[in-house]
Amino acid sequence: MTSELLDPSSATALLERARALLRAAPVVDGHNDLPWAMREQVGYDLDAVDLAADQSARLHTDLARLTAGGVGAQFWSVYVPSRLAGDHAVSATLEQIDFVRALAERFPDRLRLALTADDMEAARAEGRIASLMGAEGGHSIDCSLATLRALYRLGVRYLTLTHNDNTPWADSATDKPAAGGLTAFGEEVVREMNRLGMLVDLSHVSADTMRDALRVTEAPVVFSHSSARAVCGHPRNVPDDVLAALAGNGGVAMATFVPKFILPAAIEWTAAADENMRAHGFDHLDTTPAAMACQRAFEVANPRPVATPATVADHLDHMREVAGVDHIGIGGDFDGTAFLPAGLDSVAGYPNLIAELLGRGWSEADLAKLTWHNAVRVLRDAEAVAARLRTEGRRPSIATLARLDG
Secondary structure, eight states, X not given: OOGGGSOHHHHHHHHHHHHHHHHHSOEEEEEEOHHXXXXXXXXXXXXXXXXXXXXXXXXXXXXXXXXHTTEEEEEEEOOOOTTSOHHHHHHHHHHHHHHHHHHHHHOTTTEEEOOSHHHHHHHHHHTOEEEEEEEEOGGGGTTOHHHHHHHHHTTEEEEESOSSSOBTTBOBTTSOOXXXXXXXXXXXXXXXXXXXXXXXXXXXXXXXXXXXXXXHOSSOEEESSOOBTTTSOOTTSBOHHHHHHHHHHTOEEEEOOOHHHHOHHHHHHHHHHHHHHHHTTOOTTXXXXXXXXXXXXXXXXXXXXXXXXXXXXXXXXXXXXXXXXXXXXXXXXXXXXXXXXXTOSSGGGHHHHHHHHHHTTOXXXXXXXXXXXXXXXXHHHHHHHHHHHHHTTOOOOOOOHHHHHO
């Protein structure tokens, strides 16, 4: 039985249990686009938008709502759009990294920059939110393994191999196939990430790229914000054969909240909303106030299908069944999407999802794996692989795209 069908007193009791669970095993969220939202809205000005205050009028994220949501660790996305290429993509990624570091420095009592699994545990013990970074899109390294290493030294702990468009060495889920998965250079990117201890993030990539990466990697992979393709047939989601392979790999698939990825009825509606945005001169991923006003006007005229915590729970039920409870997590994609499920419309909403899962009979031990332990373990395992490879004498790769792919 889902919590939506329970009487009010039972639903309240589940919510209180969820909050208590999150105090012990807080959420590690795999993907939040606050850095890009702050760039677009106020040019990273932390004086213009005080994240210690309520920002619900303009953002999905602020510090109070992170606390209310039971978030203990956040992978901040240092995303840049794939329309930026070459040095422009690299410099914009550096600016994103600079913002995350400035954010952690601005609120040292609330946030702690985290580079390792031990740092995550230390932040939890201190009552601070561990702040990690993930670079969303292989275009951020401009086909340079030295740039990949530089991002790692600056604190980036996962790289999503593509965003919405192919890179020269990897196919995206939402672009026309070109490489058929990973090229030889793409495989070398994965190997170098293993050597560094940087997680290979397979959200956004094609199914063939997923399978190639799983074949090549020596470390566990992550899906920072992807759900189950068997439940909602969007190409951004993970096929069952790949979910099943996570048990052998040790990886973690982190379910996302984006309605068009989790609710089949939302796919067609979102395509129409995206076209409306383009017709009005906006990128479909734009979340500035003017763009959101355009989205809201479209929604008034064209009511959208609304997802709920139960919609996300359906994905997590399936992912647990196929991958196993040790290989699932949560990656909401807050501040990276215009629309969210009812009850999960900000970072304060995680207790609603945990209450839904409690109502479905999930044990507290399994929920603690979902929220905290799996994500910490996967980073620790990647660190262990990197330490082994260095002990074995694996040297930094000096391979180039031209040399390997011609």
